[in-house]
Amino acid sequence: MIYTDTRDSKVKVDFKTAVMKGMNQATGGLYIPTSYPKLDESFLNKNPAPSFRDIALNMAKPYVEGEIPDEDLAAIIQDAYPFSPKVAPLDAASYVLELFHGPTCAFKDFGARFMARTMSYFNRNEKTPLHILVATSGDTGSAVGSAFHNVPGLDVTILYPEGKISLIQEKQLSTFTGNVRALKVKGTFDDCQKLVKTAFTDNGLRKKLRLSSANSINISRLLPQSFYYMYAALMVKNRAPLDNKIDDPSILMVVPSGNFGNLTSGLIAREMGAPIKGFIAATNTNKTIPDWIATGDYEARPSVETYANAMDVGAPSNYERIKAMYSLEEVRKLFGSYWLDNDGIIKAIDACHTKTGYIIDPHGAIGYKAWDDIRKGAMEDLIKGKKNDISVPGLTPNIPDWADDVVNKKAIGVILETASPAKFGQTVSEAIGKEPPIPARLEEVMRKPDRAIPMENDYKKFKNWLLANLE
Ligand SMILES: *Cc1c(COP(=O)(O)O)cnc(C)c1O
Secondary structure, eight states, X not given: XXXXXXXXXXXXXXXXXHHHHOSXXXXXXXXXXXXXXXXXXXXXXXXXXXXXXXXXXXXXXXXXXXXXXXXXXXXXXXXXXXXXXXXXXXXXXXXXXXXXXXXXXXXXXXXXXXXXXXXXXXXXXXXXXXXXXXXXXXXXXXXXXXXXXXXXXXXXXXEEETTSSOHHHHHHHHOOOTTEEEEEESSOHHHHHHHHHHHHTOHHHHHHSXXXXXXXXOHHHHHXXXXXXXXXXXXXXXXXXXXXXXXXXXXXXXXXXXXXXXXXXXXXXXXXXXXXXXXXXXXXXXXXXXXXXXXXXOOOOOOOOOSSGGGOOSSOTTHHHHHHHOOHHHHHHHEEEEEOOHHHXXXXXXXXXXXHOOOOOHHHHHHHHHHHHIIIIIHHHHHTTOOOOTXXXXXXXXXXXXXXXXXXXXXXXXXXXXXXXXXXXXXXXXXXXXXXXXXXXXXXXXXXXXXXXXXXXXXXHHHHHHHHHOO
């Protein structure tokens, strides 16, 4: 596969270059594939649907062709995914796609684990380890730390702001031994990021250590997230006639979004033949994308803190990829978009629990509420000309191609549950009056000793520490 750059279509690189560089420093653009090969009809029409790993292997193949042989790719997938996504029925027209069955209980495991193993593969003939430096405000650090733990040839140093992340998050990134460690920096997330960025531009340091990042914009995190969209869409297509008495349903993916990497992966799955009719982009108060779809003006802004904090992004980097794939008009035909404030998040967690018995996390709750509103009248109102004011929570005023399917009860919503509710126990208990059950792997990490290393917010000290402790 040839990859190009969102800012310069003359750029042509292979998969290895796109993975190892992360982004194109020369233009500031992001790498995207030049095509999205469709899977064979015979594969797409299998009933029962293929297994998750079978889908993963078939979808990944064209993107690594000529660079990773099939056997090695199969081994990478086998090692990356000892767990699967789960599709759970919620009610007569909805499913939950549970993406939290990996080690850190959030969907980022799918991308981070594939990235770690492809980087390790491309580093296999080097004599020295590749040193990954990551600054984190919480969630990325744990997914990356866990994904890279014990992966050969890679070594990870995570920087986080001391006292500014939750206890669960801190435990999830500071209890590793071996090739992954955490530095608790006396400063803010921005200070952590600055230390890392300074290290990357320090030629003296780079002469001694091979450095790399594990950024969420890396194409090797985006591609594997498309696997679970395909898996869920094929499964729901086969099950809907039985579960829901709807033949040939119009499948809508409801995606709680921040940086829009997850949703972009859904677009890739659709291009490759996943039977997905459309998407509902669901955000918190950081509604840069819903506003863009509504008004046509894209305006990046500072992020605002919300209960769905992994989506607190005011300048979503994958906007560039969406724009490279589709025009605004195409986006308006394909996407509904919806936003919800903190008060709405609490009410949505409660409503979901009361109506279905399902305990949903604050991110998934926005998706739940979006789909519930849309099918219970918001889309019909819009068709009739009653538009929602975009300054209040709700649906944006564009009418997607699939709007009539919703009104005619031909549509099924698949809500992506991006994290386990146990990671957001406090917010969930505020909503429903009880704490969600804690998965064994989270409980286990809570019992481990904290190994974080104290670090001043001082580049010289940071650099000296790296030189003294890494090799
Ligand atoms: C990262 C994250 C999101 C947002 O995903 P994007 O790809 O940034 O849109 C949503 N929910 C949870 C729990 C996350 O960790």
